[in-house]
Amino acid sequence: MADHALDAAHDHDSHDHKPHGWRRWVYATNHKDIGTMYLVFACTMFFIGGAMAMVIRLELFKPGMQFVDPQLFNSMTTMHALVMIFGAVMPAWTGLANWMIPMQVGAPDMALPRLNNFSFWILPFAFTLLLSSLFVPGGAPAGGWTMYPPLVLQNGASFPMLIFSIHMMGASSILGAINVVVTIMNMRAPGMTLLRMPLFVWTWLITAYLLIAVMPVLAGAVTMLLTDHFFGTTFFTAAGGGDPVMFQHIFWFFGHPEVYILILPAFGIVSEVIPTFSRKPLFGYEAMVYAVASIAFLSFIVWAHHMFTVGMPLAAQLFFMLSTMLIAIPTGVKVFNWTATMWKGSLSFEPPMLFALAFLFLFTIGGFSGLMLAIVPADYQYQDTYFVVAHFHYVLVPGAVFGIMAGVYYWLPKWTGHMYNVRLANWHFWLSTIFVNVLFFPQHFLGLAGMPRRIPDYAVQFTDWNMVSSIGAFGFGLSQLLFPLLIWQCVRSGAKVGNRAWEGAHGLEWELPSPPPYHSWTEAPSDALIARGASH
Amino acid sequence: MMIRARLASLALALAAACGPTAHAASGWHLLNMTPGVTEMSRTIYELHMLIFWVCVAIAVLVFGVMIYSLVKFRKSKGAVADVTLVHNTQVELVWTVIPVAILVAMAVPAARTLVAIEDTSKTELTIKVTGFQWGWEYDYLDDGVTYFSHLDHASNAARQLDSTIDPNTVDNYLLNVDHPLVVPVGTKVRLLITGADVIHSWWVPAFGVKKDAIPGFVNEAWFKVDTDKPGLYRGQCAELCGRDHGFMPIVVDVRTKADYETWVKAEAAAQKQAAAPADAAAPAAPSAP
Numbered sequence: 001m002a003d004h005a006l007d008a009a010h011d012h013d014s015h016d017h018k019p020h021g022w023r024r025w026v027y028a029t030n031h032k033d034i035g036t037m038y039l040v041f042a043c044t045m046f047f048i049g050g051a052m053a054m055v056i057r058l059e060l061f062k063p064g065m066q067f068v069d070p071q072l073f074n075s076m077t078t079m080h081a082l083v084m085i086f087g088a089v090m091p092a093w094t095g096l097a098n099w100m101i102p103m104q105v106g107a108p109d110m111a112l113p114r115l116n117n118f119s120f121w122i123l124p125f126a127f128t129l130l131l132s133s134l135f136v137p138g139g140a141p142a143g144g145w146t147m148y149p150p151l152v153l154q155n156g157a158s159f160p161m162l163i164f165s166i167h168m169m170g171a172s173s174i175l176g177a178i179n180v181v182v183t184i185m186n187m188r189a190p191g192m193t194l195l196r197m198p199l200f201v202w203t204w205l206i207t208a209y210l211l212i213a214v215m216p217v218l219a220g221a222v223t224m225l226l227t228d229h230f231f232g233t234t235f236f237t238a239a240g241g242g243d244p245v246m247f248q249h250i251f252w253f254f255g256h257p258e259v260y261i262l263i264l265p266a267f268g269i270v271s272e273v274i275p276t277f278s279r280k281p282l283f284g285y286e287a288m289v290y291a292v293a294s295i296a297f298l299s300f301i302v303w304a305h306h307m308f309t310v311g312m313p314l315a316a317q318l319f320f321m322l323s324t325m326l327i328a329i330p331t332g333v334k335v336f337n338w339t340a341t342m343w344k345g346s347l348s349f350e351p352p353m354l355f356a357l358a359f360l361f362l363f364t365i366g367g368f369s370g371l372m373l374a375i376v377p378a379d380y381q382y383q384d385t386y387f388v389v390a391h392f393h394y395v396l397v398p399g400a401v402f403g404i405m406a407g408v409y410y411w412l413p414k415w416t417g418h419m420y421n422v423r424l425a426n427w428h429f430w431l432s433t434i435f436v437n438v439l440f441f442p443q444h445f446l447g448l449a450g451m452p453r454r455i456p457d458y459a460v461q462f463t464d465w466n467m468v469s470s471i472g473a474f475g476f477g478l479s480q481l482l483f484p485l486l487i488w489q490c491v492r493s494g495a496k497v498g499n500r501a502w503e504g505a506h507g508l509e510w511e512l513p514s515p516p517p518y519h520s521w522t523e524a525p526s527d528a529l530i531a532r533g534a535s536h
Numbered sequence: 537m538m539i540r541a542r543l544a545s546l547a548l549a550l551a552a553a554c555g556p557t558a559h560a561a562s563g564w565h566l567l568n569m570t571p572g573v574t575e576m577s578r579t580i581y582e583l584h585m586l587i588f589w590v591c592v593a594i595a596v597l598v599f600g601v602m603i604y605s606l607v608k609f610r611k612s613k614g615a616v617a618d619v620t621l622v623h624n625t626q627v628e629l630v631w632t633v634i635p636v637a638i639l640v641a642m643a644v645p646a647a648r649t650l651v652a653i654e655d656t657s658k659t660e661l662t663i664k665v666t667g668f669q670w671g672w673e674y675d676y677l678d679d680g681v682t683y684f685s686h687l688d689h690a691s692n693a694a695r696q697l698d699s700t701i702d703p704n705t706v707d708n709y710l711l712n713v714d715h716p717l718v719v720p721v722g723t724k725v726r727l728l729i730t731g732a733d734v735i736h737s738w739w740v741p742a743f744g745v746k747k748d749a750i751p752g753f754v755n756e757a758w759f760k761v762d763t764d765k766p767g768l769y770r771g772q773c774a775e776l777c778g779r780d781h782g783f784m785p786i787v788v789d790v791r792t793k794a795d796y797e798t799w800v801k802a803e804a805a806a807q808k809q810a811a812a813p814a815d816a817a818a819p820a821a822p823s824a825p
Contacts, residue, residue, distance in 0.1 A: 063703040063704070063710075064694065064695065064699065064701075064702070064703045065696065065697045065699070066697075068697075069697060069779075070779045070780060070781075070783075074779065074781070142778075142779075143776065143778075144776045148734075148735060148776075150733065150734045150735070150751060151734040151735065151776065151777060151778055154734070237752075238750075238751050238752020238753065239752065244735060244750055244752065245750060245753065278617065279611070280617040280619055280621065280622075281622045282622070283621065283622055283623070284628055285622070285623075287628055309746050309747055309748050309774075310748045310750065311747060311748060314650065314651065317650060317654075318650065321643070321647070321650070322643060325639045325642070326639070328635060328639060329632060329635050332631065332632075333628070333631065333632060335598065336598075336628075336631045339598065339601055339602050339605065340621075340627070342602070342605040342606070342609060343601075343605050343609065344609060344615075344618040345605070345609050345617045346609065346610075346611040346615045346616055347605070347606065347609050347611055348611045348612070357602075360602065361599065361602070364598065364599075365595075368591040368595060371587065372584070372587050372588065372591065375583060375584075375587055375642065376650050377579070377580045377583055377646060377649040377650050377653060377744075378580060378583050378584045378646075380580065380653075380744065380745070380746045381569055381744060381746065383737075383746055384737060384739075384746075384774040384775060384776075385774070445567045446566075448567070448568050448569045449563075449566035449567070449568070449569075450741045450771075450772075452739070452782075454781060454782075455781060455782030456782050457695055457703075457710060457782050458710065459708070459709055459711045460563075460703055460704050462563055463563055464562055464563040464564050464566075465563060465564075
C-alpha cells in the first residue's frame with residue numbers, strides 16, 4: 001500500500017527501474033530500503049537477545065537452579081551480549097544512518113549502493129551461523145562475549161562458528177562505516193559545510209572512523225584465537241611463551257571504542273530531538289562537535305580500565321585511571337549543553353522528547369557509576385560484580401536503546417508519512433522507563449553487597465533484590481512488544497503528516513515530503529534551505 | 537538438618553511478623569559496600585563513599601536544573617523560547633574547569649591509596665593461591681602445608697538442577713567450603729596468585745582484595761586483618777571461569793596468632809606424616825577447618 005502511494009506521488013522517479021517483490025529487498029540498492037532492512041533485522045535481534053535475557057532473569061529469580069544448566073546459563077549471557085551489541089544496537093544505528101544521512105546532507109542516496117546491499121546481507125548469514133551454534137554439540141559459546149582465553153578455547157563445535165560470525169559482523173560493520181564516511185565526505189550538497197551538518201551526521205562520521213579503526217583489531221584478536229585453537233600457535237598460551245593478558249589488551253583496544261560506537265549516534269539523536277521539542281537551537285553546537293571528537297580520541301587510550309585486576313604495573317594503573325576520569329569532562333559538556341538547550345526553551349513532551357529526556361537522566365546515572373568505576377582502588381571492589389552490570393546496562397539500555405527509540409519515534413512520521421498512535425507510544429515510554437529502573441537500579445545494590453556477575457545461582461541474602469530485578473526484566477521485556485505493534489499500525493494507517501512532522505523540527509530531512517521520494521534529493525537543496533536547517 | 541530447617545522457617549515466620557525490622561531473613565538492607573576488616577578495606581570504603589557523595593552532589597545540581605527547566609519552560613504554560621541563547625563562552629568555561637578541579641580532588645586520594653595497595657614489602661606470611669576449575673589450592677610456602685578448598689557438600693547438593701533442597705535451609709549457601717584458608721590476625725599476609733587452567737579471580741570483599749589468577753602469571757596481593765577481628769570471611773571467584781564459576785567460593789578463617797601457630801604446626805606435622813610412609817605426592821586435607 002505504502003509503496004504504491006509512494007510511487008504515485010512521485011511519477012518523476014518512475015524512470016528508475018527499481019525492482020519489485022522479493023527482488024526489491026534482495027537486490028536492494030536504495031538507502032531507504034536497506035535502512036528498513038537494517039532496522040527490521042535489529043528489531044528481530046532485539047527480541048531474540050531479549051528472550052535470552054528473560055532466561056537469565058528467570059533463572060536468577062530465586063536461589064537454587066530451577067530451569068537451566070550452568071553451562072546453558074553461561075551461553076545465554078554470552079549470546080545475549082553478542083546478539084544485542086552486534087545484532088541489535090549496531091545494525092539499528094546503521095539502519096538509521098542509511099535512512100537519515102542522505103536526507104540530512106542533501107544527497108540522493110548513499111555513495112556506494114551495492115556495497116550497502118552487501119554490508120547488510122552479510123548480517124543474516126553471520127547471525128544464522130552464530131545462533132545455530134545453540135544446537136551444536138557442547139552448546140553455544142559460553143566463555144563470555146569478551147572471549148577471554150584460555151576459557152574461550154574450551155568451547156566445543158561452537159568455537160569456529162563464533163569466530164567466523166565475528167569476522168562476518170566485522171566485515172559488515174567496516175563496509176557500512178566506509179559507506180558512511182564516503183557519503184558524508186563526497187555527497188554533501190554544496191553549502192552543507194562540515195560545521196553546518198546535523199549532530200547525527202557528525203556523531204556518525206566519528207563513529208564510522210572508530211569502526212574502521214577498531215573492527216580490524218577485533219578481527220585480528222579472534223583470528224589469533226582461531227590459530228591458537230586449530231593451528232598450534234600459542235599467542236595467548238603461557239606454556240608456549242604466549243600471554244593470555246595480551247588478548248585482553250587487544251580485545252579492549254577494540255572494546256572501549258566499541259562502547260562509544262554504541263553510544264555516539266545516540267548523542268547525535270538526542271542533540272536533534274531536544275532542540276526540536278525545546279523550539280530552540282542546540283546550545284554550543286561547536287562545543288558538542290569537539291566534545292564528541294574528544295570522547296572518540298580518549299576512547300583509544302582508556303582500554304585497560306576494563307582490566308584493573310589483572311595485575312598491571314602501578315604506573316599503568318594510574319595512567320588508565322586518569323585518562324578514564326578525563327572522559328567525564330567532554331561528557332559533562334554534552335550533558336550541560338543539552339540542559340542549556342532546554343533552558344529558556346518552550347518545551348513539549350512528545351514521545352521522542354520523552355525518550356531523549358529519559359536518556360538524559362539515566363545515561364547520566366550510568367556516567368556517575370562509570371566515574372566511580374574509574375577509581376582503581378574502588379574498582380577492585382566493583383570489578384566483575386553486578387555494579388558493573390548495572391553500569392553498562394544504564395548506558396546501553398536507557399542510553400543507546402532509548403536513543404534508538406527516540407530516533408525512531410522522531411523520524412517514523414517522516415519515513416511513513418503517517419503519525420503513529422501517540423497514546424500507545426506514551427504507554428511504551430512510561431512502561432519502559434519505570435521497568436528499566438526496576439530492572440537495573442537494584443543491581444547496583446547487589447554488586448556493592450558482593451554479588452559477582454555471570455553467576456547462575458547466588459547466596460540467599462541476594463534473593464530480594466534479584467526478585468525485584470527479575471520482575472523489572474519481565475515488565476520491560478513485555479512492554480517492548482508494544483513497539484513493533486505501534487510501528488505496524490503506523491505503517492498501515494495513521495493520520496497523514498506534512499513535510500515538517502514536528503513544529504520545531506529543523507534540518508533538510510524536514511524539507512522533503514513525508515514519505516520522502518525514492519531518491520531523496522535528486523537536485524541539491526538550495527543554500528537557503530540548508531541555512532534554514534542549520535539553524536545553530 | 538531438620539532442626540536447622542525448622543529454625544529457618546521459624547525465622548522466616550518471625551520476619552514476616554515483625555516486618556522490616558527483622559533483617560535476619562531478608563536482604564533488603566543490602567544496599568552498599570561494607571567497610572570490611574582491614575585498614576585498606578576501610579580506606580577503599582571511604583574512597584567509595586567520597587566519590588559516591590560527590591556524584592550525588594553533582595546529580596542534585598544537574599538534575600535540579602533539568603527538572604527546573606522541565607517545569608518552568610513548558611510550552612503548555614506559555615513559555616516562549618529564547619532562540620538567541622545558543623552560546624556563552626563564560627558559562628562553558630566554568631562547566632569545563634569546575635569538573636577538572638573535582639576530578640583532580642578525587643584523583644589525589646585515589647592515587648595515594650593505590651600506591652599503598654601496591655606496596656607488598658614487609659610481609660610476614662606468604663601463601664600461594666592457585667585457582668582451578670573449580671576450586672582453590674592453598675600452599676603455605678614456608679610451612680610445608682598445602683591443601684585444596686572446594687564448595688562444601690551441603691551447598692553442592694542443594695545447587696543441583698534436580699535438587700529438592702531449599703537453598704534457604706543450607707548454612708551459608710554457596711559461600712561455604714570444605715577447607716577454608718587459615719590465617720592469623722594482625723599479620724601482613726602476602727598472596728601469590730596464579731591459575732592452573734583458565735583465568736579466575738580471588739576476591740574477599742571484607743579484605744578489599746580482588747586479584748586475577750592467570751595461568752603462567754604470578755600476581756601479588758596482601759591483606760592484614762585487624763587484631764580484634766578474628767572470624768570467618770567469605771568471597772567468591774570473580775572472573776568467569778566456565779560451567780561452575782558460580783560455585784567456587786572462598787572462605788578465610790582468621791584466627792588469633794596463637795591459634796594459627798597451633799593449627800599450622802599440627803597441620804604441617806599431619807601432612808608430613810601422611811606423606812612419609814607412602815611417599816605420596818598428593819597433599820592431605822587439613823584435619824579441622
